[in-house]
Amino acid sequence: MSTRTLAIVLPILFFLPLHGLADEKDKAEAKELAQLQGIWCRGLALEFSHSNGEQGESRPLDGLVKSHLIQGNKWIMYDFQGKITKAEKIITLDISSTPKKIQLSTTIKGEGGKPDVTLTDYGIYQLNGDSMAVNFGLEDPKGGTKPAPKQFLQENKPIKGLDGFAIKFTRIKE
Numbered sequence: 001m002s003t004r005t006l007a008i009v010l011p012i013l014f015f016l017p018l019h020g021l022a023d024e025k026d027k028a029e030a031k032e033l034a035q036l037q038g039i040w041c042r043g044l045a046l047e048f049s050h051s052n053g054e055q056g057e058s059r060p061l062d063g064l065v066k067s068h069l070i071q072g073n074k075w076i077m078y079d080f081q082g083k084i085t086k087a088e089k090i091i092t093l094d095i096s097s098t099p100k101k102i103q104l105s106t107t108i109k110g111e112g113g114k115p116d117v118t119l120t121d122y123g124i125y126q127l128n129g130d131s132m133a134v135n136f137g138l139e140d141p142k143g144g145t146k147p148a149p150k151q152f153l154q155e156n157k158p159i160k161g162l163d164g165f166a167i168k169f170t171r172i173k174e
Contacts, residue, residue: 045168053160119144130171
Protein backbone atom coordinates (compact mmCIF):
# COMPACT_ATOMS: atom_id res chain seq x y z
CA MET A 1 0.00 0.00 0.00
CA SER A 2 1.41 3.37 -0.90
CA THR A 3 2.08 6.14 1.59
CA ARG A 4 -0.57 8.25 -0.09
CA THR A 5 -3.21 5.54 0.33
CA LEU A 6 -2.26 5.10 3.99
CA ALA A 7 -2.59 8.84 4.53
CA ILE A 8 -6.18 8.62 3.27
CA VAL A 9 -7.23 5.32 4.86
CA LEU A 10 -5.73 5.65 8.37
CA PRO A 11 -7.71 8.76 9.40
CA ILE A 12 -10.90 7.03 8.26
CA LEU A 13 -10.07 3.90 10.28
CA PHE A 14 -9.40 5.99 13.39
CA PHE A 15 -12.56 8.06 12.91
CA LEU A 16 -14.94 5.10 12.54
CA PRO A 17 -14.51 3.70 16.08
CA LEU A 18 -14.63 7.17 17.62
CA HIS A 19 -17.78 7.99 15.68
CA GLY A 20 -19.34 4.73 16.90
CA LEU A 21 -18.41 5.59 20.51
CA ALA A 22 -19.98 9.02 20.16
CA ASP A 23 -23.19 7.42 18.87
CA GLU A 24 -23.25 5.00 21.82
CA LYS A 25 -22.68 7.86 24.28
CA ASP A 26 -25.50 9.88 22.67
CA LYS A 27 -27.85 6.88 22.86
CA ALA A 28 -26.98 6.25 26.52
CA GLU A 29 -27.53 9.92 27.41
CA ALA A 30 -30.85 9.95 25.50
CA LYS A 31 -31.92 6.86 27.47
CA GLU A 32 -30.94 8.56 30.75
CA LEU A 33 -32.80 11.73 29.76
CA ALA A 34 -35.90 9.62 29.02
CA GLN A 35 -35.75 8.34 32.62
CA LEU A 36 -35.82 11.94 33.92
CA GLN A 37 -39.10 12.89 32.21
CA GLY A 38 -42.00 14.07 34.35
CA ILE A 39 -43.08 16.51 37.05
CA TRP A 40 -40.63 16.90 39.92
CA CYS A 41 -41.31 18.35 43.36
CA ARG A 42 -39.16 19.64 46.16
CA GLY A 43 -39.97 18.71 49.70
CA LEU A 44 -40.08 16.04 52.33
CA ALA A 45 -36.30 16.10 52.41
CA LEU A 46 -33.69 18.42 53.79
CA GLU A 47 -32.14 21.07 51.56
CA PHE A 48 -28.81 22.47 52.63
CA SER A 49 -25.67 24.13 51.37
CA HIS A 50 -22.00 23.88 52.24
CA SER A 51 -19.64 26.82 51.86
CA ASN A 52 -16.12 27.27 53.19
CA GLY A 53 -16.35 24.16 55.36
CA GLU A 54 -19.63 25.19 57.01
CA GLN A 55 -23.24 24.13 56.52
CA GLY A 56 -25.94 26.70 55.85
CA GLU A 57 -29.59 26.62 54.80
CA SER A 58 -30.92 23.47 56.36
CA ARG A 59 -34.63 23.12 55.88
CA PRO A 60 -37.24 20.49 55.34
CA LEU A 61 -40.38 21.57 53.51
CA ASP A 62 -43.83 20.86 54.93
CA GLY A 63 -45.07 19.13 51.79
CA LEU A 64 -44.35 18.51 48.15
CA VAL A 65 -43.99 21.69 46.11
CA LYS A 66 -43.88 21.48 42.31
CA SER A 67 -40.44 22.55 41.15
CA HIS A 68 -40.06 21.71 37.49
CA LEU A 69 -41.21 19.60 34.58
CA ILE A 70 -38.67 17.73 32.50
CA GLN A 71 -39.99 17.46 28.98
CA GLY A 72 -37.60 16.38 26.25
CA ASN A 73 -34.34 18.18 26.98
CA LYS A 74 -36.05 21.06 28.80
CA TRP A 75 -36.23 21.74 32.54
CA ILE A 76 -39.37 23.93 32.78
CA MET A 77 -39.92 25.80 36.03
CA TYR A 78 -43.10 26.10 38.09
CA ASP A 79 -43.98 29.30 40.00
CA PHE A 80 -44.93 29.37 43.69
CA GLN A 81 -48.60 28.87 42.81
CA GLY A 82 -47.79 25.61 41.02
CA LYS A 83 -48.20 26.99 37.50
CA ILE A 84 -45.77 26.43 34.63
CA THR A 85 -43.65 29.48 33.85
CA LYS A 86 -41.86 30.53 30.67
CA ALA A 87 -38.53 29.86 32.41
CA GLU A 88 -36.93 26.96 30.55
CA LYS A 89 -33.45 25.55 30.87
CA ILE A 90 -31.78 23.23 28.37
CA ILE A 91 -30.49 20.03 29.96
CA THR A 92 -27.08 18.59 29.09
CA LEU A 93 -26.03 15.34 30.74
CA ASP A 94 -22.65 13.71 31.13
CA ILE A 95 -23.34 10.17 32.31
CA SER A 96 -19.78 9.02 31.67
CA SER A 97 -18.49 10.89 34.73
CA THR A 98 -18.72 9.70 38.31
CA PRO A 99 -20.87 11.15 39.74
CA LYS A 100 -23.08 11.92 36.74
CA LYS A 101 -23.14 15.58 35.73
CA ILE A 102 -26.04 17.81 34.71
CA GLN A 103 -25.95 21.30 33.22
CA LEU A 104 -28.97 23.57 32.93
CA SER A 105 -28.47 26.41 30.46
CA THR A 106 -30.67 29.47 29.96
CA THR A 107 -30.13 32.00 27.21
CA ILE A 108 -31.20 35.55 27.96
CA LYS A 109 -31.81 37.65 24.87
CA GLY A 110 -29.69 40.76 24.74
CA GLU A 111 -31.55 44.07 24.59
CA GLY A 112 -30.56 47.25 22.83
CA GLY A 113 -28.01 45.55 20.57
CA LYS A 114 -26.31 43.73 23.43
CA PRO A 115 -25.35 40.08 22.79
CA ASP A 116 -27.34 37.17 24.20
CA VAL A 117 -26.05 35.80 27.49
CA THR A 118 -26.10 32.11 28.44
CA LEU A 119 -26.24 31.27 32.14
CA THR A 120 -25.43 27.75 33.25
CA ASP A 121 -26.19 25.87 36.45
CA TYR A 122 -23.66 23.08 37.04
CA GLY A 123 -24.59 20.05 39.07
CA ILE A 124 -24.12 16.39 39.82
CA TYR A 125 -27.07 14.08 40.19
CA GLN A 126 -28.21 10.65 41.19
CA LEU A 127 -31.47 9.16 39.95
CA ASN A 128 -33.18 6.39 41.87
CA GLY A 129 -36.61 5.66 40.37
CA ASP A 130 -38.88 8.55 41.33
CA SER A 131 -36.27 10.19 43.53
CA MET A 132 -33.45 12.44 42.32
CA ALA A 133 -30.68 14.07 44.35
CA VAL A 134 -28.98 17.06 42.72
CA ASN A 135 -26.04 18.99 44.12
CA PHE A 136 -25.53 22.28 42.32
CA GLY A 137 -22.57 24.59 42.58
CA LEU A 138 -23.13 27.70 44.71
CA GLU A 139 -24.68 30.74 43.07
CA ASP A 140 -22.29 32.72 40.89
CA PRO A 141 -22.69 36.52 41.23
CA LYS A 142 -22.34 36.74 37.41
CA GLY A 143 -25.32 34.39 36.99
CA GLY A 144 -25.82 30.65 36.99
CA THR A 145 -23.73 28.67 39.44
CA LYS A 146 -20.12 28.00 40.16
CA PRO A 147 -18.80 24.52 39.28
CA ALA A 148 -20.60 21.55 40.81
CA PRO A 149 -19.12 19.80 43.82
CA LYS A 150 -16.91 16.82 42.94
CA GLN A 151 -18.88 14.51 45.23
CA PHE A 152 -22.27 14.55 46.94
CA LEU A 153 -22.61 16.73 50.00
CA GLN A 154 -23.56 15.04 53.26
CA GLU A 155 -25.84 16.71 55.77
CA ASN A 156 -23.98 18.00 58.83
CA LYS A 157 -20.65 16.85 57.39
CA PRO A 158 -19.21 19.86 55.57
CA ILE A 159 -15.79 19.45 54.00
CA LYS A 160 -13.57 22.48 53.39
CA GLY A 161 -13.33 23.07 49.64
CA LEU A 162 -16.47 21.03 48.85
CA ASP A 163 -19.11 23.72 48.29
CA GLY A 164 -22.56 23.42 46.84
CA PHE A 165 -26.31 23.25 47.35
CA ALA A 166 -28.00 19.87 47.93
CA ILE A 167 -31.62 19.31 46.99
CA LYS A 168 -33.80 16.23 46.60
CA PHE A 169 -36.68 15.97 44.19
CA THR A 170 -39.57 13.50 44.06
CA ARG A 171 -41.36 12.70 40.81
CA ILE A 172 -45.15 12.85 41.00
CA LYS A 173 -47.80 11.49 38.70
CA GLU A 174 -50.67 13.76 37.62
